[in-house]
Amino acid sequence: MRAVWKGAVTFGLVNVPVKLYSATEDHDVSLHQVHAEDGGRIRYQRVCEIDGEVVPYQDIDKAYDDGERTVIITDEDLKALPAERSREIEVVEFVPTEQIDPIMFDKSYYLEPDSASSKAYVLLRKTLESTDRTAIVQMALRQKTRLAALRVFGDVLMVQTLLWSDEVRDAKFKSLDEDVRISPKELDLSKQLVESLVADFEPDKYVDEYQAELRTLIKAKLEQGDALDTAATFGEEPEEAEGGEVIDLMEALRQSIAAKRGGGSGGGGRAAAGGGDADDSHADDADDSSGSGRSGGSGGAGGSAKKAAGGGAGKKAPAKKTAAKKPAAKKTATKKAAS
Incomplete structure (x- = not known):
């Protein structure tokens, strides 16, 4: 503790x-809100009602209003x-x-x-x-x-x-003002019922059945594969997207080798160079992808998850190619030095 x-x-x-x-x-299971259509995390933003701008937490003060006037209370106060x-x-x-x-x-x-x-x-x-x-x-x-x-x-x-x-309310109910008559026999039977249920209090024997069943439900969904990749709920690209890109690169390399064997030396040279750049850029893409994933997760912007789900991976691909331009510039400099 x-x-x-x-x-x-x-x-x-x-x-x-x-x-x-x-x-x-x-002990309650911690649940959060997601978009029903794509599972994206739901984020709330603090928006000023006067200018409509999102307000950073450090610029927020507390206030009290009495109905007509508002008094601002600062952290210093x-x-x-x-x-x-x-x-x-x-x-x-x-x-x-x-x-x-x-x-x-x-x-x-x-x-x-x-x-x-x-x-x-x-x-x-x-x-x-x-x-x-x-x-x-x-x-x-x-x-x-x-x-x-x-x-x-x-x-x-x-x-x-x-x-x-003054935080404890008075228990005032009109229904309790009525004069109700209880017979001695009724009271005696009620006491007998109480005596039949007398026991020592043992809190460990009581279980929160709702929470237990909720945990069972969650476990069953995980075991059945009825779950999303957590990173995807933050708007990060799933690993399958990168796997598909590797397959495309391998196919491009095969086509380049086939073209070179067919006698197209000029095209083959370009294909080989292109294949090398693609390999390097793929490695850079992997780094960029992990980096963007971290920033996306920590940023917490409400719109990021929706954009990722609505626009698909196609919107993120150009960003990754842009990040991969730096290695290409280095290769150009190498070629100039060689010439």
């Missing part, structure tokens, strides 16, 4: 240096806020653990000692265990001030961020 935050837990004069780690992770500079988990109070309703919990983090001695860390952990208390703390995390609960989880101290009180 990689620490997402470093600081110290402080209460009174006690200071406990710690590292913060995410305690949970999402956010960095000036004191909360972002804080590196302390400040203990505000210790409360009975049962008083914190689970609806308040948001995200969980493990705390690891970050000092030569873990004595202060262990002392705080044992204190919380023996008193059955949870520490309510405040901290700055990801540019926001957080309210959190500091508690014990096994042998580890854990911080669980809490929702602010």
Whole structure:
């Protein structure tokens, strides 16, 4: 695991240096969007609604609008806020653990000692265990001030961020205002049903069936060959295109040799020279193709995948020939030197 935050837990004069780690992770299969017709990756661009231009990320600020006016908040404004500079988990109070309703919990983090001695860390952990208390703390995390609960989880101290009180909605439903009568017999039968299903909670025995079936589906498609070359979804040329080009070159060489044996020395010489240039240019094309593939993949332009799919390999071929002009220029210089 990689620490997402470093600081110290402080209460009174006690200071406990710690590292913060995410305690949970999402197990969902990661999916992305593609064009249904050709499988090309879908890219989104940040476009200014005033001039219609694509805006680089570094030129984007945040803003707040109240309906009629908009206030722009720059990165400098956010960095000036004191909360972002804080590196302390400040203990505000210790409360009975049962008083914190689970609806308040948001995200969980493990705390690891970050000092030569873990004595202060262990002392705080044992204190919380023996008193059955949870520490309510405040901290700055990801540019926001957080309210959190500091508690014990096994042998580890854990911080669980809490929702602010105004972030929890009131449960007000008219249907619950009705006076409903429950008979003692109905209540007794309901209790019996509960007792028949009583068990200890074992989270490992529960499986996300949807995700399991999705992974099975993906595996089956891969095994059946029902998949695309990933490079092609970024608009890069598939390897088959280069293989076809090699076959064409071999056929050209055969025709050149046949023409030379037939006595056409002038044509044969040109064919041989042409064949050599084609071989060299093919090698250069291979390099250019791999280079263009890298740039195409890293560029991330939304239109590149569509252009590759719509225009076919024919649109890329001229670019490759242009890149191969430099070796041809070198051969011309060699011929002049020989003459």
